[in-house]
Amino acid sequence: xxGGFADIAFATPAPVSPSLSVVFVPNPLFVKPNFLPxxxxxxxxxxxxxxxxxQTILTEAINVLDNDNFGxxxxxxxxxxxGVIYENSLHHFFANAGELPLGAIPAGGSKTFTYTISFIDSxxxxxxxxxxxxxVCVGFSGGTRHxxxxxxxxxxxxxxx
Numbered sequence: 001x002x003g004g005f006a007d008i009a010f011a012t013p014a015p016v017s018p019s020l021s022v023v024f025v026p027n028p029l030f031v032k033p034n035f036l037p038x039x040x041x042x043x044x045x046x047x048x049x050x051x052x053x054x055q056t057i058l059t060e061a062i063n064v065l066d067n068d069n070f071g072x073x074x075x076x077x078x079x080x081x082x083g084v085i086y087e088n089s090l091h092h093f094f095a096n097a098g099e100l101p102l103g104a105i106p107a108g109g110s111k112t113f114t115y116t117i118s119f120i121d122s123x124x125x126x127x128x129x130x131x132x133x134x135x136v137c138v139g140f141s142g143g144t145r146h147x148x149x150x151x152x153x154x155x156x157x158x159x160x161x
Contacts, residue, residue: 019051042116049105056141057102066132075118
């Protein structure tokens, strides 16, 4: 085995606020205990806007644990109905993406996003047995964002969560 990670992302499928419903399939979004070069795993996030006005949806990663820089060998792609929204290394997503806009959802509307992680081929066995983990957060721009029961930030934050 050249590497592996477990419990990459945790998320709760229950509504995180009265105006926002988020369903992760599977839940947690990624669990891949024996992730090998060229492997791929994916999950979907369905967001429903229960408010009376259009809302911009954001996603971000918090509680990142990547002490071995394993995320630099993993590729993250987030796609929606309109195509690819984000595509870069998982390490870049952790370090640079911050709150990533996924687009607007009209009042009463829903959108589904597919998150896919691919293990870039590496002949370097130094990543064998390495792990990483993070929580995926989804929320409205300007509102409170949640990762399950954890509040990641609100409209008064000046940082990335």
